[in-house]
Amino acid sequence: MASPFLLLLLLIPLCLLVLFLALSFLARPKSVRIPIKNRHVLITGGSSGIGLALAKAAASQGAHVSILARNAKRLEEAREEIKLATGHMARVLVADVRDPQAVAQALEESGPVDVLVCNQGVFVPMELEKQDLEEAKFMIDVNLMGTFHLIKAALPGMKSRARETGLPASIAIMSSQAGQVGVYGYTAYSASKFALRGLAESLQQEVIAHNIHVSMIFPPDTATPGLAEEQKKRPELTTIIAGSSGEMKAEDVAKKALDGLKEGQFIIPCNFDGTMLAIATAGLSPQRSAVTALFEVLGAGFMRFVGIGFQWNWYSTIQNWHAKR
Ligand SMILES: NC(=O)C1=CN([C@@H]2O[C@H](COP(=O)(O)OP(=O)(O)OC[C@H]3O[C@@H](n4cnc5c(N)ncnc54)[C@H](OP(=O)(O)O)[C@@H]3O)[C@@H](O)[C@H]2O)C=CC1
Numbered sequence: 001m002a003s004p005f006l007l008l009l010l011l012i013p014l015c016l017l018v019l020f021l022a023l024s025f026l027a028r029p030k031s032v033r034i035p036i037k038n039r040h041v042l043i044t045g046g047s048s049g050i051g052l053a054l055a056k057a058a059a060s061q062g063a064h065v066s067i068l069a070r071n072a073k074r075l076e077e078a079r080e081e082i083k084l085a086t087g088h089m090a091r092v093l094v095a096d097v098r099d100p101q102a103v104a105q106a107l108e109e110s111g112p113v114d115v116l117v118c119n120q121g122v123f124v125p126m127e128l129e130k131q132d133l134e135e136a137k138f139m140i141d142v143n144l145m146g147t148f149h150l151i152k153a154a155l156p157g158m159k160s161r162a163r164e165t166g167l168p169a170s171i172a173i174m175s176s177q178a179g180q181v182g183v184y185g186y187t188a189y190s191a192s193k194f195a196l197r198g199l200a201e202s203l204q205q206e207v208i209a210h211n212i213h214v215s216m217i218f219p220p221d222t223a224t225p226g227l228a229e230e231q232k233k234r235p236e237l238t239t240i241i242a243g244s245s246g247e248m249k250a251e252d253v254a255k256k257a258l259d260g261l262k263e264g265q266f267i268i269p270c271n272f273d274g275t276m277l278a279i280a281t282a283g284l285s286p287q288r289s290a291v292t293a294l295f296e297v298l299g300a301g302f303m304r305f306v307g308i309g310f311q312w313n314w315y316s317t318i319q320n321w322h323a324k325r
């Protein structure tokens with residue numbers, strides 16, 4: 001006769017199995033694989049940092065790559081770099097994402113897109129009280145409105161292309177860990193990145209019937225020319241709090257992003273802290289993977305506890321910082 005203790009021990013894996021089966025049945029949208037070989041991948045901000053690393057990674061996997069940015073000279077240099085690294089001649093598109101006409105024209109020039117990566121972004125950290133409102137508006141315009149302009153311009157072509165080829169298309173949006181949690185010195189930047197999540201969650205429901213799949217990427221601090229610029233003027237507390245998640249290389253972020261995009265992951269974390277953050281902030285976001293869903297369901301309470309611990313640490317740091325002054 002088995003002891004009640006043994007029976008209880010058997011019950012745990014059984015419960016997990018039932019939960020997993022339920023999640024496999026429930027998880028939506030359904031899982032998908034998005035090929036990029038021989039497909040048109042357009043990457044904004046593709047002349048520098050994460051965007052350039054993404055362009056190289058996509059080109060090396062056989063994608064036809066277009067890169068879009070403002071500065072024509074830097075775009076040409078990036079094109080040379082991509083050619084040297086992969087042998088692929090990327091198409092170069094000059095446009096400011098803040099200008100909807102310029103964006104529409106660039107997309108006309110490039111032809112229909114299979115994978116749109118809205119990666120362009122600007123970040124000027126500063127306490128709200130000290131920050132010029134023009135600077136805050138600049139971040140909202142480039143990071144948020146720019147993404148609206150890109151999607152508006154690309155969507156009709158993406159829809160018909162997905163219909164004609166029968167292949168799933170993708171819209172990937174570059175957020176930041178500062179788009180999952182507020183960080184001292186990032187009032188405007190965080191606002192622009194959090195806003196992208198509302199856009200992405202709603203958009204996914206609108207485009208799913210057209211076989212278009214939305215992804216969001218959430219990198220920590222990443223070594224790029226943009227970060228080097230930012231670090232010159234970043235408040236000390238911003239650096240400390242952002243340092244809670246380790247810095248990454250642009251190539252590693254690009255690899256995570258591309259792998260996640262090809263699997264149709266809605267939320268793409270880039271490092272271990274990012275995975276914890278994704279579980280802690282899962283909310284009501286779409287989830288294709290039953291395995292990740294299981295971690296989210298089981299981890300919710302505990303990750304909230306860890307999150308409270310992080311806030312304790314950050315508020316203590318802020319308090320000590322003020323006490324020193
Ligand atoms: N580096 C980091 O620590 C992190 C970055 N991110 C996000 O990743 C993305 C890329 O960052 P990163 O590689 O560091 O940035 P970089 O500053 O190195 O590169 C930014 C790219 O965006 C382009 N760009 C900027 N403004 C516009 C505009 N108005 N219209 C069109 N293109 C524009 C730039 O080209 P040009 O100036 O010629 O227009 C450049 O190609 C951003 O969205 C950023 O918020 C997220 C988390 C961490």
Ligand SMILES: CCCCCCCCCCCCCCCC(=O)[C@@H](N)CO
Pocket residue numbers: 123176177178181183219220221222227230241242243244245273274276277280303304306307310
């Ligand atoms: C519950 C578990 C928590 C896990 C750890 C959480 C750590 C959060 C750190 C936030 C870092 C924000 C970096 C923003 C980088 C960025 O976007 C700028 N460099 C501008 O480009």
